[in-house]
Amino acid sequence: MTASPTARLPYRPxxxxxxxxxxxxxxGGGAWLVRLGGSWFYVAAGAVLVIEGVLLALGRRFVLTVHALLLAATMVWAVWEAGLDWWPIAARADxxxxxxxWLLLPWPKADGQPLGRGPLAAVLLVSVAVAAASWAFDPHDVAGDLPPRDLPAAASPVPDGEWHAYGRTAAGQRHSPLRAITPDNVARLKPxxxxxxxxxRGQPGDPVETTFEVTPxxxxNRLFLCTPHQSVIALDATTGAELWRHDPKVQGELALQHLTCRGVSFHAGPSPVPGDTCLNKLFMPTSDARLVALDPETGQPCPAFGGGKGQIDLWANMPNVxxxxxxxxxxxxxTKRLVVVGGTVLDNVSTKEASGVIRAFDVDTGALVWNWDSGNPDATTPIGADQQYTPNSPNSWSISSVDEALGLVYVPMGNQPPDQWGGKRSPSAEKFSSSVVALDLATGQVKWHFQTVHHDLWDYDVPAQPTLVDLTIGGQNVPALVQPTKQGELYVLDRRTGQPLLPVTERPAPQGAAEGDHTAATQPVSALSFDPPPLTPRSMWGATLFDQLACRINFHQLRYEGRYTPPSTGGTLVYPGNFGVFNWGxxxxxxxxxVAFTTPTYLAFVSTLIPRADxxxxxxxxKEAPHGMLPKLNENFGAPFAVKLHPFTSPLGIPCQAPPWGYVAGADLTTGRIAWRHRNGTVRDITPLPLPFRMGVPNIGGPIVTAGGVAFLTGTIDDYVRAYDVTxxxxxxxxxxxxxxQATPMTYQGEDGRQYLLVIAGGHGSLGTKAGDHVIAYALPK
Known part of the structure; x- marks a missing residue:
């Protein structure tokens, strides 16, 4: 006797x-999405679930068949939308x-008969098989090898076992010629x-973005580093013992947006100035805008610098103090005779900020040698004591590079505040914003500039140090500059002229800026680009089908026409976001x-302009405005719009775009070919449970490479240091x-002959990673 398909099930109502x-x-959500022009699937699935609910309440076994059909349809739809990509499939079907x-649990028989689970069990097994296939296949992975070239490199002024500048040398390559650590033995590294x-972080007056980002x-045999609160420390490089500590005694409350120090700078003497007791110098810029010169032997100020004070005041001649x-x-x-200084200004606080002037001072005395003010770019002779630099001009907050043989310093420029509205920018601001600028070391005059974004409305500052490297292109050895950008371009330029060595094309850009503003007709794109594919409704993600639906609704509500969609009062989706594909690392x-070892990151942001009445x-x-001197970010006092900026996330706080959100990738700089790309990092430290899912997570903090064929990286938002095969x-x-x-590591050789890897573990305030104060040296066993 067979049971009726309407026989009651022992499920609770x-x-x-x-x-x-x-x-x-x-x-309900699906109907909203359909009204916005989105997928009908959610409406259909919702209707089926309502039917299932009624069948369950009535205890009808036919619910198993209905759910089998729903799950089968869902898997077909998921694979059609996402292919064999595990995480998008999981969000749709979980x-x-x-x-x-739950329906297949061993419930008691109904009417003494089996429940007829066969069809549902079969569909579930097929779903598991599809999942297993997607686990074994990564559509985002690019496998390959970088070429095994062994070409002559330019001679380095830095001994092989040392690290004298943020990028090891003034060229900013972040490359060490040390070879002791190799792909074969790197797994034996120990603290x-x-x-x-x-x-x-967490002291009174700290802004949210208080970070330990230093590269020592x-x-x-000495290591030199700075801390977030501006102390400078010298350590024994072989043992880690503290040798001295200098506190520059920053005074008073400060209007800080960021509190960090990415590094100190070293100058090899001797000084020709009588009475100067510093054979060499360390330069430390402080958060109250001083430049302090210290003796690397003792940590004491150098008396000849700054007229006996050991420091100079960077507020000199500044407007809006x-x-x-x-x-x-x-x-x-x-450089041999100059110290060149830029600086960060408050982003999106007001239209009355300090100048973004670039200044060169005598390395021994601190006397001003030249000043390049992008608001007055042709007048580079030292400004008069009673004059001021141009207020609110584009600034350079990142790291510059220098080629002393060519006599040029290369400056990555930011934007003029406010970032998302540019209706009143001056012609000079339009010219130099979001550019890399080559300045003459002797005079400060502009030799060339290359703009990476025209009329930047997205906070696409040039965030990273230009990397200088000689490349073999067309059989010729060419002095090149490689410039990473927030939007994912790697521009490869002739550093003598600024002309592209890999093609750069101008592509049409979306139009329709906010009232009183305009957009550029085209934007430049490099042949070597990590620009991600445009987002689509299929790109939306979430932990479940429900928050994925919310992300789809939000996607259709926002303005998005691809990269460079202008900010709007209704909300604009900015992708890549201002976090950057590449940032200061x-x-x-x-x-x-x-070749280049890179760490592209992909996060979408939402930018919404808020009209200001006053x-x-x-x-x-x-009501959440900060207290004391801390600035009111994104208010844009004096501009017609404030701006709300936030990551594009689901109601659960998960990125609305599907992972991966972060990769490591290798590129051939001579051809522009991306040879390999792999998702990188886990969500262990950003989920309620420590789940080590390798989803590919955002990164901030740069990589280094070595002649041993190993790259190192610590910047992912899970708390790990990792090593990679460069090839x-x-x-x-x-x-x-x-x-x-969230800092760039470095490597060096100790007095014991061992190669050390040095890592900073201190966390990042605005990313919310775990705070710390650790300096850790790794080495192979003796």
Missing amino acids: IGGAITALLGLMLL VFVLMAV AWTYRTGDV LKVG NPGSYYSTSPVVV GIAVDPVRQ ATTTYVQG SGRQLWEHRLPAGG
Whole structure:
């Protein structure tokens, strides 16, 4: 005797009520999405769930057949939309798979007969098989090898075992010629020593973005580093023992947007100035806008610098003086006779900020030699004591590079505040914003400039240090400059002239800016680009079908016409977001192989312009406005619009775009070919449970490469240091860090002859990674 398909099941009515409620949620949200022009699937799935809820409440076994059909249709739809890509499939099917498992639990028989689970069990097995196939296939992975070149590299002024500048040398390559650590032995790296600075975020007056981003220097057997709260420390490079500490005694409350120090700068003497006791010098820019010169032997100020003070005041000749609103978060450039200084200004606070002037001072005395003010670019002779630089002009907050043989310093420029509205920018601001500018070392005059974004409305500052490397192109050895950008371009330029060595094309850009503004007709795109494909409704993601539906609705509500969609009062989707495909960590370049190790990151942001009725109301900060001197970010006092900026996330706070969100990738700089690309990092430290899913996570903090064929990176938002094979990108080793590693590591040779890897684990305030104060040296066993 066979059971009737309408026979009652022993399921409780509450299961039916919950299922029907979930169905109504999908039905309502799906109808909203359809009205916006989106997919009909959610409406259909919601209607089926409501039917299932009724069948469950009535205890009808036919619900198993209905759910089998729903799960089968869902898997077909998921594969049609996402292909064999596990995480997008999981977001679409996870709720229905869990329901299937629940329905297949060993409930008692109905009417003494089996429940007829066969069709649903078969569909579930097929779903599991599809999932297993997607686990074994990564559509985002690009496998390949970088070429094994062994070309002659330019001679380095830095000894092989040392690290004298942020990028090891003034060329900013972040490449070490050390070879002791190799792909064959890197897995044997162990901590050799750990030093704790005692300096962590959370002190009174700290802004949200208080970060430990330093890359230490190694000179002789000493390491030199700075802390977020501006102390300078010298350590024994072999043992990690503290040798001295200098506190520059930053005074008073400061209007800080960022509190960080990415590094100090080293100058090899001797000084020709009588009475100068400093054989060499360390330069430290402080958060209250001083440039301090220290003796690397003792940590004491150099008396001949700054007229006996050991420091100079960077507020000199500045407009709109507001302590903390201007200072150099990045290490200054040092040449044989000059120290070249830029600085960050407050972003999106007001239209009355300090100048973005670039200044060159005598490295021994601190006397002003020249000043390049992008608001007055032709007048570079030292400004008069009673004059001021142009207020609110484009600034350079990142790290510059220098080629002393060519006599040029290369400056990555930011935008003029406010970032998202440019209706009143001057012609000079339009010309130099978001550009890399080559300045004559002797005079400060512009030799050439290359603009990476025209009329930037997206906070696409040039964020990273230009990397200088000689490339073999067309059989010729060419002095090149490689410039990473937030929008994902790697521009490869002739550093003598600024002319592209790899093709750059101008492509039409979306139009329709906010009232009183305009957009550029075209935007430049490099032949070597990590620009991601445009987002589509199929790109939307979430932990479940429900928050994915919310992301789809939000996607259709926002303005989005691809990259360079102008900000709007209704909300614009900005992708890549202003976090950047590349940020201040930049890239690492092997000058022998002429290849780049890169860490592209992909996060979408939402930019919404808020019309301002006056110059005082806080439209964005509201009741959460910071206290004291901390600035009211994104209010744009004096502009017609404030701006709301936030990541494009689901109601659960998960990125609306499907992973991966971060990669490691290798590129041939001579051809522009991306040889390999692999998702990088796990969500272990950004989920409620420590789940080590390798989804590919955002990165901030740069990589380094070595002549041993190994690259190192700590900047992912999970707390790890990792090593990779430069040729293939394969991960070779990882080690758990005690805090976030949002800094660029470095490597050096100790007095014991061992090669050390030096890692900073201190965390990043605005990313929310774990705070710490750790300096960790790794080495192979003796």
